Amino acid sequence: EGIDNDDDGRVNEDGIGGYDPNRNWPADWQPEWIQYGATDYPFSLPETRAIGEFLLDHPNVAAAQSFHNSGGMILQGPSASYMSYPASDVRVHTEIANKGGEMLPFYDPMIAYKDLYTVHGGEDGFTYEGLGIVSFTNELWTEKRMFADGENPSRDKRTQFRDLLQFEDVFVPYHEVEHPKYGTVLVGGTTKYSSRVTPPWMLEEGCHRNFAFTMFHADEMPLLQWGAMDVKKMGNQVWKVTVEVANDKIIPSRTAMAARHHIGMPDILMCTTSGTNHVATSGTVRSLLPTTKLSVIDSTRPERIVVNRGIGGKDSTLFQFIVDGFGDVTFEYRAEKGGTLTRTVQLREQFEPKIIEHKRAIPIPPAS
Structure with missing residues (x-):
């Protein structure tokens, strides 16, 4: 003062x-x-x-x-x-x-x-x-x-x-x-x-x-989960494997700002094969309908898909791989801000729908 x-x-x-x-x-x-x-x-x-x-x-x-x-x-x-x-x-x-x-x-x-x-x-x-x-x-x-x-x-x-x-x-x-x-x-x-x-x-x-x-x-941060999975036989030991990666949260696994300016690592989906099979080509599809066309990703490594824009908020993406051979393949989806998912799929005709979960404010604890 x-x-x-x-x-x-x-x-x-x-x-x-x-x-x-x-x-x-x-x-x-x-x-x-x-x-x-x-x-x-x-x-x-x-x-x-x-x-x-x-x-x-x-x-x-x-x-x-x-x-x-x-x-x-x-x-x-x-x-x-x-x-x-x-x-x-x-x-x-x-x-x-x-x-x-x-x-x-x-x-x-x-x-x-x-x-x-x-x-x-x-x-x-x-x-x-x-x-x-x-x-x-x-x-x-x-x-x-x-x-x-x-x-x-x-x-x-x-x-x-x-x-x-x-x-x-x-x-x-x-x-x-x-x-x-x-x-x-x-x-x-x-x-x-x-x-x-x-x-x-x-x-x-x-x-x-x-x-x-x-x-x-x-x-509402990204929480990635496997969605639907569909395996269809296309010919003699040729398989069409479709896997869905879903994000039920508001925030995408990679913001558009990060994708635009190449901030951090893009999302990556890998299909790991064994000595009995290999990936011929891969890409994305818009639906699981039989008539849906594969949007092929032009790459010398079709087993690896770079998902630059990530998985959007309250959205999902269907990825499809054409696999030649028999046995199992293992998928790994890795997102810098959304975590890592892995699943192994047998090369046989099968279908699993996406599980719908009803969100609760207070989750019910699992039964012991």
């Missing part, structure tokens, strides 16, 4: 300064003269560098949320008007954010640059644009919660909330103190905790709801 920080004859007009960790990420990073708080270069701060190194060391991370202090928002990119996201990824972000808006009263799903302001070097930009992770920024406190009416309170309403519900938690009564330079001065008023932070007695519900939204987000 009452300090001339820069000897210009003016008191208390200087901000406290400092850096902003949410401007220090390698995603459209800009220098200080364009983006305040960015510091010298991306990852120059130990906090951002530590998180960045962890994520780079764990490419399986498929969901991220960054918690900030005030606004009542579920923010998603783009963070600048000159950037654009693939439509399929926008749909994924929007579906999850809209559910968050239902779970978090008075929170609004928003596009950063369009509904708020431009951000250079933001964390959710790095995690999505740089790593292909479905990401959000949650602004935790919102004054709309003060009287739970969904309205931004007026100045009088904020004062009423402070006086009736916070008492003297965030207000220091005005009183005289002796200043070393100015003598007797009057000190008091609201503290720095009077705005932009959740009142302590309201934290439990706010934290619980944000935790629940985080868990919903996590539960």
